[in-house]
Amino acid sequence: MHIGVPTERRAYETRVAATPETVKKYVAQGHRVTVQSGAGITASYLDGAFAAAGAEIVDTATAFGADIILKVQSPTETELPLLRRGATLIGILDPFDKDNAAKLAATGVTAFALDSAPRTTRAQSLDVLSSQANIAGYKAVLLAAGLYPRFMPMLMTAAGTVKAARILVLGAGVAGLQAVATAKRLGALIEASDVRPAVKEQIESLGAKFLDVPYETDEEREAASGVGGYARPMPPGWLARQANIVHERAKQADIVITTALIPGRAAPTLISVETVKAMKAGSVIIDLAAGRGPEFEGRPGGNCPLTEVDTVVTKHGVMIAGYTNLASMVPSDASALYARNMLDFLKLILTPAGTLNIDFSDDIIAATLLAKDGELTRKA
Template structure:
């Protein structure tokens, strides 16, 4: 989380490499749980409509989820607080759910910091919530991927929205266990009804709360993670094997937490 979101840092970005896998696996899990086909099928026994998929959050995980769902033939809508991702969403074949910004505060928050999303003002969140509620009612599969570093995951799908969703629909919550504390100190995710590491059915909707989807694609997850670590070690270890902490390197400086008994970066 401390590494800057720059082109040079991409090869050692563990968050991105593992989120990419999580977004892919989330769609496969949803397809497995969903009791119908994903693509449209025209058969002698009748026509099957394509599944409608709603993806909330278009970071690395969300974009991979869009691409994977598209390959499976779904009709996809996606939303994100950052206006810059609209082009990426549409290039992958999904429709962007646009919530206009009414104030400069909303626009500045949407730009984010260093590639990470920031908490949005309540006025924008209220408008987004109303739009998401209406689109979720029409969706067959909802995948939520929104996380904000250092803060609880934002609530994107309320309990009322789950109750309004179609029976048999599926919600895969990639933020399971990292949402705000609810009753009894239990944390949901982007939906308060999600239960960490469980698959539960509430109001006729199947909620998937797996917290380590990358481990379900273990071979590639381990390979990519190992490459992330190797590329990071190249920055702080010389060819001779000696430790070399170069604070002139922006990646090393950003990720250094303590040195010589002193904390160099606050949590």
């Protein structure tokens, strides 16, 4: 098969969908691999390294003319016409973006959105959301440390003692847990909260205190259990109790990292405007849900309404960072992990002889299939 790897063109995207490591494996399996010139430069993978692994360095049209096209993000408007009817496109395609999904379907490609992979043991090795969220959680803490105008750990010096920073992590999925672990390594005092009671043990095992919001009804307990590994919207009563606890803890925190996302829905508001006003001057919020929250003052917010997309703003003395692609700030390792996810997915659709054989009854294939034969195969 001809496997093509184009350059990513969307803003702030520095990753690449294959690395010399995975290219070498594709070539060993008998595939022809074409990598667009410069595709890996921003991730520190040079054309020479791809060529040494057996890839051909080509132009845009050749990379998009492949049988299988590996992408990080969905093709841009100018790239859509380059897609060949009948080709297979694999990437993070955001199936909840209805307009984009329809445009992809109209090209006639068979499109797989790896961000729809089920949260099952069998799908772990190709779970792109987890591999990239892990990096985002790590980078969130480093960004916070850079913005925070004080030390992170406690320091005892001849000039006096510096207190350790207090960090509040809201949402303890993959990104949140990595944030907890990274902050702990930097010497901070950490509290963390999540709607799912099952993560309490994980939070505490990493050295953080779990903020418990008691459940008062069976409806609350059922919602907290989530579905398919993803969080579900919580009832208003529980949210109100959580908001009160978060408000009080945020007032004491130096850094707040929010990671709460619900697939297909607006991200929940965790840090209100009133809470920001009550926070200490010089505090920092890192909002990993930037641009995906409810609209506020004519623009999308995040887990905090005051968050602005891909920038750092100071509101009421608090610095709020709204970067939407933290994984791309660690592009080399992010690409390496993503490329391995991609390699494992291709094992499901390629035979040992190197031919395409898609089993549409396979649970992972069925969950990730976005478009086929010019039609959407799932509701976006």
